[in-house]
Amino acid sequence: MASLYGGLDVGSMTAKAVVLDADGRLLGWGMAETTPQLAVCGREALDGAVCAAGARSEELAFVVGTGYGREALPFVQKRVTEITCHARGACALFPGAALVVDVGGQDSKAIRLDASGRVLAFAMNDKCAAGTGRFLNAMAATLRTGIEGLGPAGNNSTRELAMSSTCTVFAESEVISLIARGEAVPDIAHAVHRAMAKKLAGLVRQAGVGEPAVFTGGGALNVDLVRCLEEFLGVSFRIPERPQLTGALGAAHLAREATPARSL
């Protein structure tokens, strides 16, 4: 029976899971929508990953849980914070990464790493929806672009509009008045991204700017947001193929490192 290692990241909007083999190769991943039964949706994501890997749950030698739901997962062997997991995941994908920016559903964070991937400093926005995935969701709803459409829309902007507020509640009414003024959706979307990127840039500067820089979390899928932040910080971001999985991937690597390799 093969020894597999699982990483499970139960966030505020989705649960993500990754399964690795003993050599750290990605075998499968799974996702589930987060529900109030954190353990149930966590299990679902993990089962999905195991299934995608063509394996059985009994083959999991060690699972690390992370994300805001980590305390509620009875079946994981260890719990580690998102900070450490995102850092580990980013380093696995981009060795030598010096900065990780993560924009998740309910918080955003900037993590500064040393040359060997250890966390030097981090800054988090965990109090205010502005600067998080929720903010993007609210804006996408107001602009009726859908969350996937928000980035491309912003990319097509031709005019720079000023937006004063990054508070989700006030931004919403500001967007509505821009719509009423007849401004084009792409321009408004771009203004929203600039406002959010400005807030994120402050967060990153708190932790310290560095390169190579990696953008993780669902927010990394928004091309216009990434571009705005690159402009503010003067760095260029590397984006994982599936940025939302970075935390789970890091957790799986930590699981692999937590169990000493068995010699046969």
Add this chain to the structure above:
Amino acid sequence: MKPWSNLRFAFMRGAGLDWMTRLSSGPRRPPASREPFFGPPLQSRHELRRIMTRHYGLARYVKGVRPVAWVTSGAPVELLRAFGCYTLYPENHSAVCGARRMGPELCEVAEDAGYSLDLCSYAKVDLGHALSGRTPVGRLPPPDLLFCTNNICQTVLYWFKALAHHYRIPLLLVDTPYVHGEPDEAALRYVGDQLKALVPELERITGSDFREERFREVLLSSRRSAALWGDVLSTLQARPTPMTLFDAFVHLAPVVALRGLPVCERYYEGLLRELKERVERGVAAVPGERHRLLWDNIAVWFALQPLSRLFAENGCALVAGTYTHAWAEPAARIDERDPWGSLARAYGLIFLNRDLESRLDLMEQIARDFSVDGLVLHSARSCKPYSLGQYGIQRALEERLGVRSVVLEADMTDFRSWAEAAARTRLMAFIESLEAA
């Protein structure tokens, strides 16, 4: 009326109150079983409880017997003691309300009366208490006079003005100019002169004459208390530490509320003895202590338990703090041979009344003396003077000391803005980074 009040107070102060407390609290409960990541609890906690209960308990019988003064934590209370005032500290009372999780409800009373959401929660809890009478300590005697010094912040000034207006009583104020860089002798003389000028005022309000001899006695006692408190804190330099800062936050109460009184000195003599014994025997407050941390700012009173547990569980001992150390500060400066000048220095030069650079130097010194390898900076939402500049302090200290740090966003008493899960994640991520370093 007066003789009867006097008699009642004398009886309570004698054996009465201790006797009543024993009756009402029943047999002493065996200590709750402690979790393995905590060392054995301090024996002194029983005595602490007794003297603090007594302090608040006696307050109920003191009205009409002695003038009751409400004072700010940074006020030179020694002067009032010389006039026999019974002193109560709204800030200490607010901390008690915070620890009993009454912060939000009392804040709401004040907010309903029109006070701003952004006002310091110590002030709001106190104003909420003044307006509603609600308190976890039974009942507090309304003040006969108020005594305020703006060396901790400007908020106290307006807060105490509001109290003066509410109770229609005199407010005595000592203005302590903010110190940039080296202390300004003229400014200190100005503080000393204000203190002297209060003497005739206090004679008029309290109806007693100023007795210089008594004043010097109080000064001496106050210096001794503060010095003893400093010695108590110094025992935390030991590795493993015999108590943590969470204990210190609680055992701080006497030096805040009772300094200048013999009971305070006696208490710290006992506590110091116990701690020294622990150090000798190698008793650890956090068995398996791996990291030693410094805490900046006032305690998060409503979350003392979960926080102390989280740190202890992970082998982290909080061994030093700016807030707890601030109370040992006056020790060196009070000199009964130069009462006015030394009192002005003791209270005019406190930590919160100095510029960031001096604060930084002091923190660096403390961090080195206590060999800390990490900093926890509590950014208290409603205490601006203490929390402003913390990010700059954080960066500078990280550089100077080569340690890691974390900013914890919370408040002293108001948990409406407290996000437990987010705070936990931040602290755990910080601890993980300490472990990896």
